[in-house]
Amino acid sequence: MVGSVIQGPIVLNNLDTYVYQSWHGTLITIAVILFVVSFNTLLAVRLPLIEGLLLILHIGGLFAIIIPLWVMAPRGTVHNTLFKFTTTGGWSNLGLASLIGMVNPIGVLIGYDCSVHMSEEVQDASIVLPKALIWSVVPNGLMALVMGATFIFCIGDVDEVLASPTYEPFIQVFFNATQSYAGATIMTLIIMIMLTSACISEVATASRQLWSFARDGGVPFSGWLSHVSPGWNIPIRAVFVSVLISTLLSLINIGSYVALNAINSLGVVSLLFSYTVTISCLVWRRLYGAPLPPRPWSLGKYGLPINVISICFVTPLLFFAFWPVSANPDATGLNWSPVMFVSILVVALVYYVVWARHVYTGPVVLVKRDD
Incomplete structure (x- = not known):
């Protein structure tokens, strides 16, 4: 996801010269993976500080995106935005199409359980983690409601947005609203940074989950994966296996x-x-x-x-x-x-x-x- 989002502004700012290629996204993805693994190894002790700074950007970035959309984007009518339903999937039943369409946004649930897999590295985890989950879901749910409502009212021509040369419809919405390459790029940069920070957390929790399961003898090569090297307070082998698998999966995009x-x-x-x-x-x-x-x-x-x-x-x-x-x-x-x-x-x-x-x-x- 980060790789394709990074490609979006490149296309936007170089429409006449840049040719979108899948292998470009794969190389960017591998670069992001290498960047993420450095945080989960060399800078692991700094993760709480970094995540705290990113939390500020997360909240501030919401307003940095919705305010330009409120002020500059074309505005849809209440009737067309909230009460007009269409389906482009060929389903004759609108209710069925709506239920199938709910699966796409449900992907945002990925990540809320990350903190649970870090429980062995948290003091008083049985109290801290439930509170952390609640304080993640409630504020983010409210912000998502504001962002979602803003986006659907400001999306403009849906067909044009879906046909964006950036392959990222939200980037086209940003550009249509601001009519500025720099403005759309900066707004996209906020999304890019937040997605990258999510990758850092995902690799951290994936490695801990792999390590703990290996410690219990539940995966192949458990003895090797469950080993924590002297001098490291993190399961570095599990970290590298996690990023190696991610790298290999990204190669599929080329074919x-x-x-x-x-x-x-x-x-x-x-x-x-x-x-x-x-x-x-x-x-x-x-x-x-x-x-x-x-x-x-x-x-x-x-x-x-x-x-x-x-x-x-x-x-x-x-x-x-x-x-x-x-x-x-x-x-x-x-x-x-x-x-x-x-x-x-x-x-x-x-x-x-x-x-x-x-x-x-x-x-x-x-x-x-x-x-």
């Missing part, structure tokens, strides 16, 4: 953008499935299982209703996440996530039966650190 999207679609499906499994287990435990262990932070009597509402929200999204965006799609427009998802489950099941069940011991409760 087939459709194939890369097929793999990317697996992310949202897997995330929704993991939420469904974990919340369902919690609901079953609250209703029929042994009492939940004592914990310093709890939803109390509201826990079960919130869990049930969450299941009712996530389950339909998971179902429609397997649907294609358009009716009667060809091979390039097909939603390949069901094939990818089932394949991964089969591989995981075979690995578990053949090997993992003999070495996997379940989540480790207490870890002793050797001096």
